[in-house]
Amino acid sequence: MSEARIIPLHADGDGHTPWHPNGQSNGGSRAAADTEPELGPDSEAAEPVPSPWEEAVTETLAFLRRRFAGDYAVDDFGFDADLTDNLLLPALRPLYQRWFRVETIGMKNVPDVGGALVVANHSGTLPLDALMTAVALHDDHPAQRHLRMLGADLMFRLPVAGTLARKQGSTLACMPDAERLMSAGELVGVWPEGFKGIGKPFRDRYKLQRFGRGGFVSAALRTGVPIVPCSIVGAEEIYPKIGDLKPLARLFGAPYFPVTPLFPLLGPLGLVPLPSKWYIEFGEPIRTDTIGATEADDPMTVFNLTDQVRETIQHTLYRLLSQRRNAFLG
């Protein structure tokens, strides 16, 4: 398909005459064959059908003009859909498609409309797993949903990252924000392990840590949205954390300062994540509207539900791992 897109562009650039034989010999794919008779005569006419390349240029210029004029809408949380769709997601896409070759499973378990809470395991030293889940839910979900992630306050204190996180749709992991987003019908993502999960040593990989205090469950109960357990395999291997330089972490005010086989050793080059093969599986949604909002204040219900979600994710992780032969080849 990607080749079929390139063919008309080259043909256009070359001029008008040699394009018939070129298109046929190179492509032979349906798309090229379809556009060929249309584009051929039109390129001589006054109003040519815009090529995909030209459309991309037009779109990019329109995007730049919108950005320059401030002509876009931002929601109350600071989510900038225009920037996310046209700049942030395209920037992450190569990483998603080519580097990690993410495969999604069970996308039908994520509802097309209405609020839902995606609960996932956290790993990988840097929160790339959260970003990849956001790309997955936008690119591989039929409704192209935007994932509104709940992040730690540390992230929002950081200068550039905090701002980008807000523009990308994240907000602080706190009860009022979570409930507000879910009752507004947004798809909310939460990584309840927090820093315990993302910063765990490599030897503890794929062992779920404690799931916070179950705040995410009570938020879902109060708003009655389903909980979708999400298991991410592959993120543990991107930066295998084999050590932790505590004094440096304290110096920077970070929760940990990771040592990976490459990181401080190769300097900035060590920041390149290892190209592991990823699987993101969305499990059966757990309904909370049948339980009732009043149960949100019952610690027993909350703990049981938290455990249920945690167990589901852990079992899915084990199953996916047993099917995987190699961390990098899948």
Added chain:
Amino acid sequence: MAPSVVLVTGVSRFLGGHLAARLAANPAIERVLGVDTVPPPRDLLRRMGRAEFVRADIRNPLISKVISYASVDTVVHASLSANPGSAGGRTAMKEMNVIGTMQLLAACQKAPSVRRMVLKSTTAVYGSSSRDPAIFDESMTPKDLPSGGYAKDAAEIEGYLRGFARRRPDVSVTVLRFSNFIGPRIDTVFTRYFALPVVPTVLGYDARVQLLHEEDALAVLERAASEEVPGVFNVAADGVLLLSQAIRRAGRIPIPVPSSAVGPVSRVFRSARLVDFSPEQMRLLNFGRVVDNGRLRRQFGFTPRWTTMQAFDDYVRGRALRPVIPPAQVESLEQRMLAAARALR
């Protein structure tokens, strides 16, 4: 139930003065008294019509006599100042805000005629930090109490007012927490800030800005003064703008300043008398602040007519802010580039 005698503080400034003018235009109200330490500018005074101006300092016990002699039944305390510059320095501002309010409340407590109290407060009482929820409602309290400045004044004043409400349960108390005002006529730190040709921002931060159109602010104050709607209300327009977006909409050029240099830069702007930003307003530029106006809509029964974006655009139009780079030029550049792209193929 319309009030018969209204006392408005801070009439020499935009909100107080125009509120007095609006109330004076209401024939159901018998008398409107405007109090301030300095007389209002002449055009504002003319606009105020039959409203009477009383030159008095609310820090002075004399205010008690004004209230009792005129048998004031509604007090609108709109004189809270956020600008240390215009108030004559930070100490004078604090004195005017906090001590003035204490005196005014003491006078009101002694006056049996007072039935209604309206306070113009600010959403700054919620603070602004990275650990706060994205949207504040009236029941929330700040994570870090404002350490100083206007926000601390407002928080203290609200505290005194709660004490007053306990001691005088017969008085209906309305606290209006306004977000930052914007509009073609009002003069605030924000309107001056966006009028600068190059606008300093904090590097790496992009605050969410929620504004309120001056006309909406006046309408809310007028309604609170003339009807009985007790409670605490966030008063802010719908929607937000990002600071960078607002600057672009105004056609200004943002100059990101590293956090460490923000202090010195803001001092330069203060001494040049361009913009007088207080430290908590600088923090606002980092993280921004958005409040929920649901209670204003449902309980108070007021829906702001301008969204944040519309209010800001109205300000840009009303001030006739010329974009540094005109949008027409940008558009023609886009057209030229498109034409070039077409010619290339």
